[in-house]
Amino acid sequence: MKIALLGNPGVGKSLIFNQLTGLGVEVNRYPGSSVELECGNVCYKQEKTEIVDLPGIYSLDGNSEEETLVRTFLTSGGADVIVAVLDATKLERNLYLFVQAAEFSPKMIAVVNMIDAAERQGMHIDAESLSSHIGVPVILAAASEGRNIDRILPVALGQATPAKVHVPYDHHIEAALKSLEKTIGTPMHTNLLALQGTGDDTVLLDAAGAIAQEIGMRHRMSVGQIIATNRHNFAREITASVVKRTAQKKPYDLDSLLTRSFPGIPILCTILFLLLLSVFMIGSWMEEIIVTVFTTSVIAPFLALGLPPLWNQIGFSVLIALQAGLGIAFPFIFTFYIGLSLLEDTGYMTRAAFLSDRAMHRIGLHGEAIIPMVIGFGCTVPAIMSLRLLKTRREQTIAAILVTMIPCSARTVVIAGIVAAFVGIFWAFSIYLIIFILLILTAVVLSRITPGEQFGMIVEMSTLRRPQARLVLAKSWLRIKEFLFIAMPVLIVTSILLGLFQFFGLTELFEQLVAPVTVTLLGLPGYASTALLFGVFRKELAFETLAVLAGTANLGMVMTSVQLYTFAIVSVLFVPCVSTIAVLYRQLGARIAIITSLYTVFLGLIIGAIINILMK
Amino acid sequence: MQPSLREDYLEAVQLFSNKNARFPLTEELAAALSKPVPAVRSDIEKLVSGGDVIIVAEGSITLTAQGKQTGTCVMKKHETLQCFLSEILGMDSHRASDEACTLEHTVSDETIDRLGKLIGTHEHHRHQEKGKHRTPAGERACKGETDEYCESPGISDFSEGDEVVIQCIHGRACAQRLLDLGLVPGEHATIKRKLSNGALVVQVKGCDVAVSPEIASAIGVERLP
Incomplete structure (x- = not known):
């Protein structure tokens, strides 16, 4: 048996999924899409049941990747039973998706979640009445308290049935549906989509398009609007007859603080600053422990084995890559993910998007782009992955180039380790300042030259709620797994290549080759080029390699302040790390990956040269 | 010749x-x-x-006057045809332009007139939205909604705390998501927050929806009587 959870974003699907499946969740990429599906198995009455958590969507009519995926899932009979999860506090809006799904006539049950919150708001939902209206079993549940979650599986496996809902569409639409069914023989849900211009049957689309045009002219309203209005009205009628409201004192509305320019924007800045600061503090503390433990318990014993030199080098490179992955992934990125999941699960992220909409418009983006930008401070790789949130190619392109320039946690390590330690803390902040000025300039230029159309922000504000520790951890864990999955192979391969590079003594050749750039243009010592090269592998390695090559950890002794400053700014700006290039290539294609890499190299060298000339 | x-x-x-x-x-x-x-x-x-x-x-x-008349007329025909082919029939804009180049010489004036009327609603809307910064001008030549006739002011013209009734949604690209979130004609909405740049939080069906200024101006509303 296969059960799929369907619902709007933020209805508590993931929590229910987690409670049903426990550990052992797998993330699968649906064929032909970059959307992920979480799958888990449970045993119920000696029978294995697979549970799929479909992505949260508002509608089945749209053309976003998520909507298309769920639609294909429903038409291809991807699951035996659909468990529709509805938010009790927003029942009317949630029933809109339910009635759409019901038109595909799968076996369904409805879980009305967050009943506890609804009760607090003075809403009482009559489950039996709702069940008789929609024709499927209804469970009133509160996932945050675990209430009635145990009833979901037995009911889903035993009593699920196709829903009996029929939206009373406008009579012209009904007539169109009948005539399409008669002439072309396609089912109702396909015809409804075709009337709105979605589908792949050209004969049907042609016929439906002509009818839709006619209906649109007659109603002075597009068919999509008529259909949506009919469905919403139907949902409203059901809701009116099953929900009883008693007047309740309104609780204090935090949004009166959070979404106003003041004090909303200062709060936003404080939250982001605290997030980055705590990630950096916790991260560097944990990294040190991990690196020390790894060095003493794995690397030292391996080196003691005394393998032949070539194998020794390869093995060592692999271990170093593992150490790097763990040393960055867990301390910095995992901590960051926890903070990020907290922001998302409390519902604050949508407020942040709303507040930053204005600033983002200035640079050709809109509020939703704040999310990749914030993630970029943690790590560029997941930030690029999250660009899928943005709807147009133009926005994705602009945001991708900006995100690669944002100083991620590894680059923060470089700035802190080199500039803050040897030049001065204010100089370290000046690097941030330079980067932000460059970011804004780049953004302004990009927003002028990038072709395509701008699409504004339309975001549902999530309800503010207390995050669930278990869910936050589970989410962060899934994300870190994905990060390791992408970054680890790249790290290991590059590490081996660089190891061999060193082993065959190519380092010096390379240094001589690029000496005109490093020594003449940037005024750095020759060995700095190798350190910069290693920085492409992972950014904070630039700092570590520099220390090794300089032969001392006290860099202030061997390089001047200007050299250190130049080195830091060049390594921070130039070329995103290999993992970033890999994920850019995967998400946005080779062209953007190449442009971004070239642009950042160029920018790094130019700025480095300017600083060298100005401050020498 | x-x-x-x-x-x-x-x-x-x-x-x-x-x-x-x-x-x-x-x-x-x-x-x-x-x-x-x-x-x-x-x-x-x-x-x-x-x-x-x-x-x-x-x-x-x-x-000359004669040449100018013919030139302008053919140019208009080209524009109308291209607009029709790309916007209403959904052809790729380059192919639409090529196709229009062939058709413009043979098409009758009456056909162009009727096509022009069909697309005329575009013009109407473009006129309405004048002065509101939406898409860059060059992009807009043929953009707009084909089948709406709503003349209500945008929700962006109202202020925080106002209660309104939604009349229509202009523009195709953003319409679907707004409709899905319950912003459908006839629905009552409250403006919960309005920032100085015109970004809004609109409460509809008990849910708060945040929209950018350019989206807000595409939501036609009337004040709740």
Whole structure:
């Protein structure tokens, strides 16, 4: 048996999924899409049941990747039973998706979640009445308290049935549906989509398009609007007859603080600053422990084995890559993910998007782009992955180039380790300042030259709620797994290549080759080029390699302040790390990956040269 | 000289003069049409003898009243056809332009008139939204909604705390998501928050929806009576 959870974003699907499946969740990429599906198995009455958590969507009519995926899932009979999860506090809006799904006539049950919150708001939902209206079993549940979650599986496996809902569409639409069914023989849900211009049957689309045009002219309203209005009205009628409201004192509305320019924007800045600061503090503390433990318990014993030199080098490179992955992934990125999941699960992220909409418009983006930008401070790789949130190619392109320039946690390590330690803390902040000025300039230029159309922000504000520790951890864990999955192979391969590079003594050749750039243009010592090269592998390695090559950890002794400053700014700006290039290539294609890499190299060298000339 | 060739020339001259605020030289016209200069020169002579153009002192090809009328007319036909093909039939805009180049010579005035009326609602909407910063002007030539006739002011014209009734959603791209979130005609909405740039939080069906200023101006509403 296969059960799929369907619902709007933020209805508590993931929590229910987690409670049903426990550990052992797998993330699968649906064929032909970059959307992920979480799958888990449970045993119920000696029978294995697979549970799929479909992505949260508002509608089945749209053309976003998520909507298309769920639609294909429903038409291809991807699951035996659909468990529709509805938010009790927003029942009317949630029933809109339910009635759409019901038109595909799968076996369904409805879980009305967050009943506890609804009760607090003075809403009482009559489950039996709702069940008789929609024709499927209804469970009133509160996932945050675990209430009635145990009833979901037995009911889903035993009593699920196709829903009996029929939206009373406008009579012209009904007539169109009948005539399409008669002439072309396609089912109702396909015809409804075709009337709105979605589908792949050209004969049907042609016929439906002509009818839709006619209906649109007659109603002075597009068919999509008529259909949506009919469905919403139907949902409203059901809701009116099953929900009883008693007047309740309104609780204090935090949004009166959070979404106003003041004090909303200062709060936003404080939250982001605290997030980055705590990630950096916790991260560097944990990294040190991990690196020390790894060095003493794995690397030292391996080196003691005394393998032949070539194998020794390869093995060592692999271990170093593992150490790097763990040393960055867990301390910095995992901590960051926890903070990020907290922001998302409390519902604050949508407020942040709303507040930053204005600033983002200035640079050709809109509020939703704040999310990749914030993630970029943690790590560029997941930030690029999250660009899928943005709807147009133009926005994705602009945001991708900006995100690669944002100083991620590894680059923060470089700035802190080199500039803050040897030049001065204010100089370290000046690097941030330079980067932000460059970011804004780049953004302004990009927003002028990038072709395509701008699409504004339309975001549902999530309800503010207390995050669930278990869910936050589970989410962060899934994300870190994905990060390791992408970054680890790249790290290991590059590490081996660089190891061999060193082993065959190519380092010096390379240094001589690029000496005109490093020594003449940037005024750095020759060995700095190798350190910069290693920085492409992972950014904070630039700092570590520099220390090794300089032969001392006290860099202030061997390089001047200007050299250190130049080195830091060049390594921070130039070329995103290999993992970033890999994920850019995967998400946005080779062209953007190449442009971004070239642009950042160029920018790094130019700025480095300017600083060298100005401050020498 | 074939009538279609003549129309192509006159259209190209008209287009050039619209774009550059002066008439083209023979070389410039040849470049615009991607044709060899000598061929263009001999064709221009035919146009001169036909009374469509005159060559003025500096050598620029100037349209006569007769030439201008034909040129403008063909250009309009091209625009209408391209708009129809790309916006209503959904063809790729380059292919639509190519196709329009062929059709513009044979299409009757009545067809163009009727197509123009069909697309006319575009014009109407463009006029309405004038002054509101939406998409860049160049992009907008054919954009807009085809089948809406709503004249209500945008929700962005109202202020925080106002209660309104949604009348219509302009623009196709953002319409679907708004409709899905419950912003459908006839629905009551409250403006919960309005920032100085015009970004709004609209409460509808008990849910808060945040929208950018340009989206807000696409939501036509009336004040709740």
